Structure formats: structure tokens, C-alpha cells
Amino acid sequence: MSKRIASGAAMLAGALAATGLAFAPTASAAVSPTSATITASCGVFGGGTATLTATQSATDPTASTMTLTSSAITTPLTLGKNSIASTLTMVNNTGPNRVFSGSVNPAMAAGSSITVGPLPGTVAVGDSLTFDGGSLKMVILGITITCTTATDTHQTPGPFVFS
Structure with missing residues (x-):
């Protein structure tokens, strides 16, 4: 009899645990896509293909970061x-x-691919962000370099959508 009660109690506990998992809150913050390709023009400093990577906090859906990496855009020093x-x-x-800003980059040797970020920023649920028409301003040793979307190019596969 005690084995039956113990087995019944175990099954009941398992059923309650499964029900609890079914109703447990899920992390709803997600950005899609998580990366996109752009073509940037940085004036006399050159330009080319770059990758933007977006993240969104699962605990605070307004907190996000963006990182830009490019082997086409290099550091002269x-x-x-x-x-x-x-x-x-x-x-x-x-x-x-939306603006993402900070002084976050790895150490880079002269001629290295550029990486900036993750740069923190604030987003809202439903934001649809694209570099098309946007800009990246970098201040390096007191020199401002501004990169914009190259002519006739678009962010691929499309805008970052935050949920």
C-alpha cells in the first residue's frame, strides 16, 4: 500500500511539474535577424562590406547591442x-x-579589420531598424570618420525587428 501511495504521489508531482513548465514564462525578447550585411562608404577612408550583429536582452527587451565588423574597412594605425x-x-x-554608442572595441594592429561594439542602445518592441539612411561615426585619435550606406545598396536580409 505504501508503494502505491508513493508511486501515486510521484506521478502527481510529475504531472504538476509538467503543468508548471507549460505555464512557465518564456523569454520573449528576440531580434530577427541576428545579423545582416551592409555596404558602407566611409569617404576618403574607404568602405565596403560589413556585418552588423544585433542582440536583445531576454530580461529587459528594451536593452540591445549592435556590433559592426568589416574586413573591407581597416584601421590605418x-x-x-x-x-x-x-x-x-x-x-x-x-x-x-535608435542610437547605439560607446567606446567598445578590441585592440587592433595597423591594417586589421575594424570591429566596434557591442555598442549598447535602447529599443522598443516592434522597432524595425536598418542601416539604410543611418550612419556610423567613429572618432579615432581625434579624427572623425563617418560611414553611411553605399549608393544603391541595402541591408541584407532586411531590417532588425525587435519583439
Whole structure:
């Protein structure tokens, strides 16, 4: 009899646990896609293909970061870690533009591929962000470099949509 009660109690506990999992809250914050390709024009500093990577916090859906990497855009000098002041402005198809900024970059040797970020920023659920019409301003050793969308190019596969 005690084996039956123990088995019944175990099955009941398992059923309650499964029910609890079914109703457990899920992390709803997600950005899609998580990466996109752009073609940037940085004036006399060159330009080319770059990858933007977006993240969105699962615990705070308004907290997001953007990272830009490019082997086509290189650093002319050796740069120390966190020495590039960057401001990335993304065009929001559903509201005000969003700005991601900070001095976050790895140390880079002269001629290295550029990487800035992850740059923190604030988003809203439903934001649809694209680099098309946006810009990346980098201040390197007091020199401001501004990159914009190259003519006749678009962010691929499309805008970052935050949910």
C-alpha cells in the first residue's frame, strides 16, 4: 500500500511539474535577424562590406547591442582596446531612429579589420531598424570618420525587428 501511495504521489508531482513548465514564462525578447550585411562608404577612408550583429536582452527587451565588423574597412594605425568612440545611428521604420554608442572595441594592429561594439542602445518592441539612411561615426585619435550606406545598396536580409 505504501508503494502505491508513493508511486501515486510521484506521478502527481510529475504531472504538476509538467503543468508548471507549460505555464512557465518564456523569454520573449528576440531580434530577427541576428545579423545582416551592409555596404558602407566611409569617404576618403574607404568602405565596403560589413556585418552588423544585433542582440536583445531576454530580461529587459528594451536593452540591445549592435556590433559592426568589416574586413573591407581597416584601421590605418595600431589601436588600443576601447579607444574608438563610436556612434551607430539606425533608421527605425516604425518610430524614432535608435542610437547605439560607446567606446567598445578590441585592440587592433595597423591594417586589421575594424570591429566596434557591442555598442549598447535602447529599443522598443516592434522597432524595425536598418542601416539604410543611418550612419556610423567613429572618432579615432581625434579624427572623425563617418560611414553611411553605399549608393544603391541595402541591408541584407532586411531590417532588425525587435519583439
